[in-house]
Amino acid sequence: MKSVNGNDVVVIGGGPAGIAAAATAASFGLRVALIDERVTLGGQIFKRVGPGFDLKERKSLGKDYSRGSDLIDEIQRPNVTLLTSTTVLTIEDGKVITSNPEEGIRSLDFQFLVIAPGAYDRPVAFPGWTLPGVMTAGAVQTMVKTQRISPGKRIFFAGSGPLALAFSAQLIGLGAPVVKVIESAPFPSPINALRLLSRIGGNLDLIRDAAKYRSVLLKARVPFRYGRIIVRAEGRGRLESITHAKADKEWNPIAGTEVTEECDALCVGYGFFPSHELFRLVDCSFEYDENRGGFSVIKDEWGATSVEGVYAVGDGTGVTGSYSAVAQGRLAGLQVASRAQRISDEKRDSLAQRYRRELRARNRFQAALNKMFDVGAGIYRLADSETVICRCESVKRGAIDPIIDSTDDVSAVKGISRAGMGLCQGRNCQRHIAAMIADRHKKPISAISFQTPRFPVKPVEIGAIADDSIREEKYFIT
Amino acid sequence: MSDFLVGYLSNQSNHQDPPRECDVLIIGGGLLGTSLAYYLSKEGTEVTLIEREEINREASGTNAGSFHFQIALHQLTPNMTESEKERLASEVRLQVDAAKLWDHLEEELDADLGVHFDGGIMVAETEEEMRVLRDKDEIEKSAGLESHILTGDEMRTFAPYLAPDLAGISFCPREGHANPLLVGPTYAYRATERGVNIRTDCGATSVEVLSGEKYRFKVTTNKGVIRANRIVNAAGAWTAELAAQVGLKLPMSLSGLHVNVTEPREYFLKSMVQHIGRRLTLKQTHNNTFIIGGGWPSRPEPYPKRYSNIWNSAAGNLAVALRVLPMLKDVKLIRTWTGVWAYTLDFKPILGESERIPGYHVAMVPTGFTLGPMVAQMLAQYMTAPKGSVRLPEEFRVDREIA
Numbered sequence: 088m089k090s091v092n093g094n095d096v097v098v099i100g101g102g103p104a105g106i107a108a109a110a111t112a113a114s115f116g117l118r119v120a121l122i123d124e125r126v127t128l129g130g131q132i133f134k135r136v137g138p139g140f141d142l143k144e145r146k147s148l149g150k151d152y153s154r155g156s157d158l159i160d161e162i163q164r165p166n167v168t169l170l171t172s173t174t175v176l177t178i179e180d181g182k183v184i185t186s187n188p189e190e191g192i193r194s195l196d197f198q199f200l201v202i203a204p205g206a207y208d209r210p211v212a213f214p215g216w217t218l219p220g221v222m223t224a225g226a227v228q229t230m231v232k233t234q235r236i237s238p239g240k241r242i243f244f245a246g247s248g249p250l251a252l253a254f255s256a257q258l259i260g261l262g263a264p265v266v267k268v269i270e271s272a273p274f275p276s277p278i279n280a281l282r283l284l285s286r287i288g289g290n291l292d293l294i295r296d297a298a299k300y301r302s303v304l305l306k307a308r309v310p311f312r313y314g315r316i317i318v319r320a321e322g323r324g325r326l327e328s329i330t331h332a333k334a335d336k337e338w339n340p341i342a343g344t345e346v347t348e349e350c351d352a353l354c355v356g357y358g359f360f361p362s363h364e365l366f367r368l369v370d371c372s373f374e375y376d377e378n379r380g381g382f383s384v385i386k387d388e389w390g391a392t393s394v395e396g397v398y399a400v401g402d403g404t405g406v407t408g409s410y411s412a413v414a415q416g417r418l419a420g421l422q423v424a425s426r427a428q429r430i431s432d433e434k435r436d437s438l439a440q441r442y443r444r445e446l447r448a449r450n451r452f453q454a455a456l457n458k459m460f461d462v463g464a465g466i467y468r469l470a471d472s473e474t475v476i477c478r479c480e481s482v483k484r485g486a487i488d489p490i491i492d493s494t495d496d497v498s499a500v501k502g503i504s505r506a507g508m509g510l511c512q513g514r515n516c517q518r519h520i521a522a523m524i525a526d527r528h529k530k531p532i533s534a535i536s537f538q539t540p541r542f543p544v545k546p547v548e549i550g551a552i553a554d555d556s557i558r559e560e561k562y563f564i565t
Numbered sequence: 566m567s568d569f570l571v572g573y574l575s576n577q578s579n580h581q582d583p584p585r586e587c588d589v590l591i592i593g594g595g596l597l598g599t600s601l602a603y604y605l606s607k608e609g610t611e612v613t614l615i616e617r618e619e620i621n622r623e624a625s626g627t628n629a630g631s632f633h634f635q636i637a638l639h640q641l642t643p644n645m646t647e648s649e650k651e652r653l654a655s656e657v658r659l660q661v662d663a664a665k666l667w668d669h670l671e672e673e674l675d676a677d678l679g680v681h682f683d684g685g686i687m688v689a690e691t692e693e694e695m696r697v698l699r700d701k702d703e704i705e706k707s708a709g710l711e712s713h714i715l716t717g718d719e720m721r722t723f724a725p726y727l728a729p730d731l732a733g734i735s736f737c738p739r740e741g742h743a744n745p746l747l748v749g750p751t752y753a754y755r756a757t758e759r760g761v762n763i764r765t766d767c768g769a770t771s772v773e774v775l776s777g778e779k780y781r782f783k784v785t786t787n788k789g790v791i792r793a794n795r796i797v798n799a800a801g802a803w804t805a806e807l808a809a810q811v812g813l814k815l816p817m818s819l820s821g822l823h824v825n826v827t828e829p830r831e832y833f834l835k836s837m838v839q840h841i842g843r844r845l846t847l848k849q850t851h852n853n854t855f856i857i858g859g860g861w862p863s864r865p866e867p868y869p870k871r872y873s874n875i876w877n878s879a880a881g882n883l884a885v886a887l888r889v890l891p892m893l894k895d896v897k898l899i900r901t902w903t904g905v906w907a908y909t910l911d912f913k914p915i916l917g918e919s920e921r922i923p924g925y926h927v928a929m930v931p932t933g934f935t936l937g938p939m940v941a942q943m944l945a946q947y948m949t950a951p952k953g954s955v956r957l958p959e960e961f962r963v964d965r966e967i968a
Contacts, residue, residue, distance in 0.1 A: 088880070179876050192880075496619060502626070502746050505852070510828055510899055539871050541901050542879070546828060549883045550894035557881035559844045559861060 088184075088554060089193045091168065094120045096423055097183050097195050099175050099365060100203030102130020103158065104401025104412035108201045108390075110161040111420025115429035120168045120195055122175060122185060124545070128162075129155045130205055158413070170195075176552075177542030178369050186547045192554075199396050199423045202366060203416065204403035206359035206380060209462075210515045212476050212484070213469035214319045216355070220326025224254055224356030237263040239352025243329055245269040245317040246356035248460040249297065249408075252311070254356060256300035259307045266350060267310050269331050271338050271357070272460045274313040279459040286455050289448025293410075316340055318469060320353055329353055338463025357466060359406045360518060366403075367540035369394050375533035377462070379405025381518065382537070388443070389422035390415055398423065411449040414442040467522035476523075477516040479509020487520065495528040497521065497536055510546055513538055578757075582788045583764040587613040589948070590784060590793035592769050592807060594618075595625035596745075596937040597928045598799035599752040599763075603674075604945035606759035613793070614753075614761060615786060617768025618869075621749035624801050624933060627904035629824060629856050630745040631837055631846060632667060633935045634660040634710060635685060635737050636701050638841060640912060643697055650704050657708035663939040664710075664739050670938065676751045678743045679851065684836040685740025686724060688731050688889055694842040695732040701841070702735050712737045726833060728891055740837060742848065745934060752938075764788065772796065772810045774922055781924045795948070797926040802907040803868075804915070804929045811922055816910045816967040817929065821863035821903055823878035828897045829853035838889060845885045855896060857886045863903035872903040907931070909967075916940050916961040917947065927963045 098109040101123030109121040121128075162169070173187045182194040208223035215221065222230075222238055224246065230236050237258075242265045244255045255268045275283075287294060304311055316334040320326055333344035359380055363373070366384045372393040373382045383405035390398040400415040402408070418439055425435040470476060472485030482504050490500050500506065500520055507513030507520065521535040543552075589605060591598045594616025602614045616622075636653050645653075671678050689695040698714065705712045715723050716733035724734065757763055766788075773783045780792035800807045805817040834849035845859040861878035879901055887894060907929065909915055914930035928944050930936045940961075947955045 177874075177876055184876055498622075499619065508900075510897075512900055539902070542874055542876070543898055543901070546897040546899045548895050548897055549827065549887060552880050552898060553884040553887045554877075554880035555884040555888070557877050557884065559881055559885075 089190060091120060091170070091193055091195045094118055094168075094195055094197050095427055096120070096199045096201060097122065097197040098201040098203060099183065100130065100205055100401065100403065101125070101128035101169075101171070102203060102205050102401060102412065103155070103409045104205075104403075104416040105130070105201065105203035106158045106162055107413045107416025108203065108398070108400055108420045108423075109167060109416075110158065111417050112199075112201075112423045113162060113164055113167045114420075115424040115427075116166065117424060117427055117429060118166050118168075119162075120170060120197075121162065122170045122173050122183070122195075124172065124174045126172055128159050128169070128171065154409075174545045174547070175365065176544055176547055178365065179542075184542075186551055191551055197396075198427065199398065200369075201390070201398040201400060201416075201419050201423070202369075202403065203399075203401040203412075204362040204365055206361050206402040206406050207514065208355075209357045209360050209380075210519065211355060211357050211466050211469070212474050212516075212519055213317060214471050214474050215321055215326075215329075217475050217478060218320050218322055218326045219324070220322065220351055221320050221353045221355065224250060224354055227258070227352075227354045228254065231258060231261055231263065235261075237261075238354065239350070240264055241266050241350040242352040242354060243267050243269065243348070243350045244354045244356065245271075245329070245331065246354075246358070247271045247462065248356070248358045249293075249456055250356050250358065252297060252300045252304070254354070255309065255311075256303040258354075259303050259309060265307070265309050267312065267348070268304065269315045269317060270311065270313050271316045271334050271463065271466070272313065273336075275459055279455070283452070283455045283459060286448070286451040289445060290452040293452065316465065316469075317353070317355070318345065326351055326353060334463065334465065336463070338465030339468060340465070358460070358462065359402060361403045361405055362514075363403065364540060364544050366392065366399060367537065368542065368544065369397055371397065371399065376405060377532075379407065379457075381532070388418065390419035391422065407450055407453045411446055411453065414446040414449065417442045418446070464522070464526065467519060467526065470519075476519055477504075477506035477509065477513075479511050479515075480505045480507075482506040482516075484523075487523065491520075491524055491527050495524050495530065495535070497524065497538065500524065501538070507538065579763050579765045581764070583615055583767055583786065583791050584613055584762055585790065586780065586792045587611055587762070588793065589613070589795045589797060590615065590782065590791055591797045591799055592772075592784070593799035593801055593804075594620040594749075594753065594763065594765065595623060595799065595801045596621070596749045596752070596933060597625075597801070597930070597941050598797070599749045599756060600938045600941040601797060601799060601928060601945055602756040602761045602763070603752045603759070604942050605948060606756050606761045608945065608949035610945075610949055612756070612761045613791065614756070614763045615767040615769060615784075615791070616763070616765045617787075619765050620753050620763070621746070624904050624906065625749045625937075626745055627824075627902065628745050628934045629846060629848070629858055630679070630742045630934060631848065632664065632685075632739075632741050632743070633932050634664050634739050635687060635705060635712070635735075635839075637912065637932065638839070641697050641701060641841070643693065645700060650700075654704050654708040657705050657710050659939075660935065661709050661739075663936050666939045666942065667741075667743065670743075670748075674751050674755050676747070678747050678751060680741065680743040682739060682741035684736055684738045686727075686836045686838045687735045687737070687841050688727065688838065689733050689841050690731055690888070691842065692732055698733065698735050698841050705737070710737065711739060724836075726890060726892060727838075728889055731889070736836070742837065748934075748938075769807065772807065774811055774925070795924045795926060797928055797944070799928045801929075801933070802905040804907065804927060808927060811925060813919060813922065813925070813927075813963070815915055815927065815929070815963075816965065817915070818908060818910060819865075820906045820908065821865050821872040822858060822906050823861040823863045823874055823882065824856060824858040824902050824904065825879055825882060825898055826900050826902075827855040827857070827893075828899050830855070830896055834890075840885060840889060843885045844882065845889065847886050847890065854899075855893065857882060859885070872905060874901045874903055907933075911960075911967050914940050914961050915963055916944055917957040917963050919963045921964055925963075
């Protein structure tokens with residue numbers, strides 16, 4: 088195994104939080120290695136246009152694109168080593184073990200480890216969700232941003248939260264034919280709207296963005312429907328129509344209110360889940376906060392977790408958006424620099440002030456937003472017995488239900504049904520199954536335990552891992 | 566195939582409080598405990614089984630489900646004496662008996678347990694290993710286990726997927742596997758049908774030996790006190806820990822194991838593959854994934870945390886796998902896990918009733934999946950026959966001391 092040693096700080100994840108942490112730590116002379124599994128930095132929100140694509144209408148990608156460019160420029164320094172196309176497989180004995188198609192397996196040592204793994208789309212299984220033409224918001228975003236491909240000719244957006252608005256507007260801006268936006272949350276109540284307004288300080292830009300997005304939709308005459316939920320997608324071999332219905336308070340569809348409409352692309356965006364596999368591998372402590380995406384790693388105001396030297400920043404620690412992520416990254420970078428005795432505590436505190444202030448304002452606002460778009464338990468009840476829940480192993484709801492009737496144990500459900508045992512190792516279905524167990528056994532979802540964390544965090548070829556120089560303790564043959 | 570598990574799991578009485586009194590109390594709901602409960606109940610014995618977590622959760626459900634009828638590798642040396650060979654032959658005879666039990670187990674339990682006898686291949690890389698392989702083959706044949714040695718073109722034709730430059734292989738047609746997720750729970754299900762009380766989430770916190778009372782044992786659990794005439798300690802990796810409560814010192818040790826599982830590929834590998842000189846077991850499951858293990862270590866963690874994986878175990882284990890099956894090079898590893906292997910210092914089972922504490926039984930066997938049901942059956946025969954009429958092998962004695 089090759090090694091990349093002598094790192095003061097290893098940062099995992101090249102999105103807003105990770106880049107900000109790396110840039111800040113590096114600005115005080117620390118040797119930083121920044122790892123990301125994609126070809127280019129930027130993560131999801133600052134995602135770069137793919138290689139070979141000319142960027143002519145930079146504006147259409149929004150100001151996030153330029154914010155991302157500025158941040159990426161900040162880490163172009165000799166004391167920052169960039170490891171792109173590099174996947175983290177495990178963290179063990181103070182080393183991060185990674186895989187790269189050209190370099191093979193490499194280990195990186197560190198004094199401080201900043202984990203910024205980001206979040207992934209909340210998967211929602213409803214009848215027809217596996218049809219070609221039905222995509223998650225993240226997938227469509229990647230398609231449009233890096234490949235400049237429109238997913239269809241009549242696009243519906245179904246989901247919830249600020250993203251439903253922002254993202255639809257972005258698609259329209261890029262010329263993608265969005266026909267209708269279906270938001271499951273009810274039209275904002277006066278209480279929720281007031282709460283949001285009271286926390287507007289430091290978030291005017293977000294409000295301005297929202298207003299701009301809304302006007303894009305209005306101008307394009309794209310209807311935005313509150314309080315409706317997608318119940319079904321249908322088509323022969325690919326998506327041809329969707330059915331949506333009025334949603335009650337818990338987001339259960341109300342019978343008799345179904346409307347079926349033709350479309351060839353459905354973009355599904357019900358918010359995000361923090362990606363916490365790495366935190367669990369290093370044994371960080373967790374708490375439960377539904378509004379931040381469920382299980383979230385416990386950390387202090389600097390991002391320090393319960394494990395010495397390990398920091399957690401960005402949406403992987405609870406979904407709060409890219410502005411908050413950058414501020415979190417800055418704070419972790421400052422704390423690492425202070426712990427490494429590159430800056431005094433006083434200097435750290437004075438530099439931290441503006442980020443702390445920003446973080447507080449962003450988080451207060453985000454909490455109000457989350458309240459407004461509080462996810463209803465109904466989204467986990469849309470699947471019927473023929474709906475596939477675990478895509479990797481093709482396990483349908485009908486095969487899982489009888490097992491859940493008799494046990495509330497995640498491992499038993501997994502072992503018997505094979506749901507969660509495939510390539511994605513439960514990333515997509517684990518949460519859904521946990522919700523099904525919680526629903527059936529009348530338990531809070533926070534009481535449903537995780538799978539035991541195991542490497543590799545992402546699948547990797549045997550040939551890449553195999554190392555003939557490692558010899559076992561001999562059996563008795565001498 | 567999962568109907569039995571669902572049936573077993575839906576048995577809500579498992580979560581009720583245990584009975585206050587019983588004849589036989591089995592502590593431990595692994596393969597040994599559940600199969601013993603089944604065989605005892607067949608003889609009409611009144612049995613309660615308690616398990617602190619869920620049935621089949623530890624080694625019984627986390628092992629790879631292989632039958633090891635060939636001589637265990639750690640017992641082989643290059644220049645074995647005749648008495649060593651005879652000792653190994655006696656073990657092989659036990660394994661041949663176990664094979665017969667597995668032959669009929671699906672019929673006995675009236676269930677699909679995923680039992681297959683697809684044969685086992687043992688490869689030798691060097692000429693020295695080849696000599697050991699030939700010795701092993703000879704002992705096995707003498708003990709009644711069918712085995713064939715193949716080298717050169719014969720080997721390459723028989724197993725074209727193996728690295729062509731291996732020194733040779735032995736092939737044991739009797740070897741095979743069963744689904745470890747099904748066997749224990751099916752025994753448990755059939756035992757409950759015969760009136761055994763199984764109580765999960767019920768752990769023994771203390772075991773006391775009583776004197777001059779109606780019952781000989783008092784077991785305190787998180788769900789109340791149980792009094793029993795006889796106790797069977799079938800606590801798997803925790804057998805020695807539990808036995809220490811009544812002052813018994815068992816010659817046992819624990820070892821954490823590492824296992825790898827890959828993505829599925831087109832099915833081609835019928836037989837399990839092992840290496841006579843290195844740590845490797847490799848097989849393709851009926852889900853078409855490959856399970857690769859063979860005794861590489863995992864890192865101990867305090868209970869109830871599972872042992873953790875060690876990167877070098879994956880890297881070393883997979884290198885041995887590729888040396889033997891180079892064509893697996895681009896197959897992706899998707900997950901690893903760990904299990905705890907409990908073994909005795911002389912590699913013999915601990916089976917029977919303690920002479921020092923009459924009524925206290927122990928059931929522990931190092932190759933637990935292969936031999937578990939058979940030794941459980943032996944112990945059930947001993948426990949249900951009139952005193953002194955059935956004898957268990959002397960070398961399995963509970964009170965033996967190992968230097």
